[in-house]
Amino acid sequence: MSAATEIQETLDSASMKMAILEQIPTPVVAMDRDFNIIYVNPTGCEFLGKSRDEFEGRKCYDCLKTSHCQTPECRTRQAMESDSIITARNEVRVNGKVIPVEYIAAPLKNNNGEIIGGLEYIVDITERVRSEKMLFEQSRTINELSTPVIKLWDGIVMLPLIGVIDTHRAQQIIEQLLGSIVAEEARVAILDITGVPVIDTSVANHLLKTVAAARMLGAQVLVTGVSPDTAQTLVKLGVDFSLLRTCGSLRTGIDQAFDLLGLTIKESRGSRGNENPNT
Amino acid sequence: MDETKIPIKAENDVVIARGTGRRMARDLGFGTADQTRLATAISELTRNVLRYAGEGVCTITEKSNDDSVTINVLVEDHGPGIEDIDKAMTDGFTTSGGLGAGLPGTKRLVHEFNIESRPGATRISIALTRPKTSEHTCT
Amino acid sequence: MKIPILKLKDLLLTSIQEDLTDNDAIVFQKDLIEKVNRTGVKGVVIDITAMDMIDSFLARVINETANMVRLQGADVVVCGMQPCVALTLVEMGRELIGVESALNLEQGMEKIQALVASPSDTDSFEKESNGRG
Numbered sequence: 372m373s374a375a376t377e378i379q380e381t382l383d384s385a386s387m388k389m390a391i392l393e394q395i396p397t398p399v400v401a402m403d404r405d406f407n408i409i410y411v412n413p414t415g416c417e418f419l420g421k422s423r424d425e426f427e428g429r430k431c432y433d434c435l436k437t438s439h440c441q442t443p444e445c446r447t448r449q450a451m452e453s454d455s456i457i458t459a460r461n462e463v464r465v466n467g468k469v470i471p472v473e474y475i476a477a478p479l480k481n482n483n484g485e486i487i488g489g490l491e492y493i494v495d496i497t498e499r500v501r502s503e504k505m506l507f508e509q510s511r512t513i514n515e516l517s518t519p520v521i522k523l524w525d526g527i528v529m530l531p532l533i534g535v536i537d538t539h540r541a542q543q544i545i546e547q548l549l550g551s552i553v554a555e556e557a558r559v560a561i562l563d564i565t566g567v568p569v570i571d572t573s574v575a576n577h578l579l580k581t582v583a584a585a586r587m588l589g590a591q592v593l594v595t596g597v598s599p600d601t602a603q604t605l606v607k608l609g610v611d612f613s614l615l616r617t618c619g620s621l622r623t624g625i626d627q628a629f630d631l632l633g634l635t636i637k638e639s640r641g642s643r644g645n646e647n648p649n650t
Numbered sequence: 651m652d653e654t655k656i657p658i659k660a661e662n663d664v665v666i667a668r669g670t671g672r673r674m675a676r677d678l679g680f681g682t683a684d685q686t687r688l689a690t691a692i693s694e695l696t697r698n699v700l701r702y703a704g705e706g707v708c709t710i711t712e713k714s715n716d717d718s719v720t721i722n723v724l725v726e727d728h729g730p731g732i733e734d735i736d737k738a739m740t741d742g743f744t745t746s747g748g749l750g751a752g753l754p755g756t757k758r759l760v761h762e763f764n765i766e767s768r769p770g771a772t773r774i775s776i777a778l779t780r781p782k783t784s785e786h787t788c789t
Numbered sequence: 790m791k792i793p794i795l796k797l798k799d800l801l802l803t804s805i806q807e808d809l810t811d812n813d814a815i816v817f818q819k820d821l822i823e824k825v826n827r828t829g830v831k832g833v834v835i836d837i838t839a840m841d842m843i844d845s846f847l848a849r850v851i852n853e854t855a856n857m858v859r860l861q862g863a864d865v866v867v868c869g870m871q872p873c874v875a876l877t878l879v880e881m882g883r884e885l886i887g888v889e890s891a892l893n894l895e896q897g898m899e900k901i902q903a904l905v906a907s908p909s910d911t912d913s914f915e916k917e918s919n920g921r922g
Binding site: 672690693755 | 808810811841842843844845846871873874876877880881882883
């Protein structure tokens, strides 16, 4: 092969590689160790809403402007300093819109393997974030649906609480409970917290608010499933027990609920439901 | 962008402002709980205007994007202003003592709460946001 | 706007709307106290079914009114609070405290009659936590 052909082939291969690079459908940015931009691919230019010339000689952080920029959070900085590839989530502000992204930062090396800068490629994760939000909302709905309010008796409703009680779930609980108090004209509501793993100040406050709200609708609230540990926690938290009526077991709670309504459970004498053909 | 301006000069205007807020929230698809929260917050803020400044303006606007709908209420007056905003934003009482301007309580009802105040100008802005429900239906 | 106060046997029944002005509230409280005094009734029912919003001012009016009536020696039951209103009140931290409540007028009447019939207690809270049925 002649020298000219060799050179030509090398050039063709290089320009092919360049063409491939230029066609990568996700933004790619390369910079030197001082964050001066060396290269932005066409998709990157489009994404950031700037032409290639506008990137010439500019600092990466002036063009991208994210919360990581110029802080130790900048993954490209971390990649250059630690010689490793790092992925992180971030948000990019372009054309007045905020786009959630994932960016992968890697050190840029010369032929001698020395780090001469950084390389980033950016993935727009708007759809992914949207799906995550939807999943989160759905799990909340599942949470709510899986603990429906149960009508225990005329005038008595019960809501077993399961899982973590955050502010959003707490709001849901009050709405659920109040709705059922109205629907069933309940005068007693039992809130069973056996299934709540963590009782802290925040959960205790949610409980107090729930009790106060139910009370204003004329219903007494009994909190059942208070374990000895929980009882200790509540006392330590300084909960005012004139505002919160609690029981250890559900059984005691149901007993008290009937009591409040002036009802008693009596054992019935006689055949206990068996039909005696001889009587 | 939908905007409604309500002058606050007398007690009846408080009623109008919260009624308007409730209606707009309802028309924008907010649930009854949120409608009540907004009406109550507007009532608190506009009553304060009458009590401390004598008169003011309540402006209700709607903003929405792809993902959510927001209703924003701006209550402004040219009264003496709030001397100590930090103190005003601290819970003094939890009973219906009615003491203070009730700002911390109002803040708890809404998603966004911003307050600027100096002698001669007070601006309190609140907002409620709800997500737009997904178009996808699963069968 | 004058708030009507009805006498029903040995009870007083009154209904508050939400568009109560400062003045209306003062007039109402005065009227109610005078009537309790004059008639010597032992029970008052305050119906708030029509209120689709209660802010801190209105919460204070209701609380004060209940206290005034109790100081006059009569029992008080507030009935008909809407769920969304109850929710908003607890979120604001302005829940009614120490006021006997009932879901609706029917339950309100039952409750006031039960309260009036039993020996009077100065602390209505005690009654509740002692589980009066």
